[in-house]
Amino acid sequence: MPRKKNPNGAGSIWRRKDGRYEARVYVPQPDGTRKRKTVYGDTWEECDNKRLELVKRDRAGVPTPTRSHKLSEWLPYWLEEFIRPQRKKTTYAKYETHVRRYLIPSLGTKRLESLSVPDVRRFLVMVTRQASAATAKESHRVLRTALSAACREELISRNVATLVPAPRVEVREMKTWTLDETVTFLEAARPDPLYTAFVLAIALGLRRGEILGLRWGDIDLDRRTLTVRNQLQRVQKELYADSTKNRRTRVIPLPLMCIAPLRWRRLQQAKQRADAGSGWETTDYVFTTRTGRPIEPRNLSRSFERIATQATLPRIRLHDTRHGCATLLFAAGVAPRVVMEILGHSQIAVTMNTYTHVSDSIRREAMSHMDRMLKRSRPAR
Structure with a gap:
């Protein structure tokens, strides 16, 4: 028939x-x-x-491309049309690095519709060996995001990157200073021109970019408040002002230990302005060079590391002072939600899981409570 x-x-x-x-x-x-x-x-x-x-x-009206794009064609297009207009410059720069250094050299000849699970798995193994598991995990995230956009554009019907688990990364042990070590650092940093910046980092847990992005209009010394609105970032050759990491503005009450350093910083800057004369660049930033220009983010970190080394303190990053701030706030009995607001996290899980460090002294204090309770409940003989 x-x-x-x-x-x-x-x-x-x-x-x-x-x-x-x-x-x-x-x-x-x-x-x-x-x-x-x-x-x-x-x-x-x-x-x-x-x-x-x-x-x-x-x-059903669903497009079916007759010719699938190669990843070497789709990834640069995705970066320019999807990431650059919608995401922060730092995010674009990070994604572009992974696309240029890892994704295109390894998977660029593959077409979107022919990319397979084994291809992605072999790619992750290669990047892990070439760089690290953390780098491979980040490259996996970039690839997954790019393929998700291709799915939304109906260029492919499935995202194979979601079928391959990202490499497991060993959690780096958080390093923080003890209370005595923190006090030692502040004493050693007192003569430094950036002393006030270090006080804000330790007492308020501000990010490096948030410290350098502070303007005098964000600080009310009479009401003792500091408003975090912006951050100063460098991406490649550009130093620019940006919104905060989660694009939120937060107001932080200033502890008394921050008031005097901020007043001193204002007097110090007024003298620098007078000395510079017509060479002064007006920016309204709290922390500036001798000519009023913004401070380079890397220079703030270098000063922090230099002072810590001279004071023979354990080596930590400037960013680790956020961990120390959270730990001290928790040790003082501050509620987790309040700590979250002070540090500027969007989720409380980040505050609880990442930015708290239980020191040996805190553990000993906790176990002393157990000792007292058990002794109290022990029957008399």
């Missing part, structure tokens, strides 16, 4: 000289045009099933 002829637009099937079957169907493209898509099968039924799937997508 002869097979029925397919209706117009449903494509046709024929047998090739090599014995396989071939079907062609006109399908919609992402740009609104229609092009002919070819599918193959070892049997007529297999080829017909593929043809029917194309017809089904056509009738």
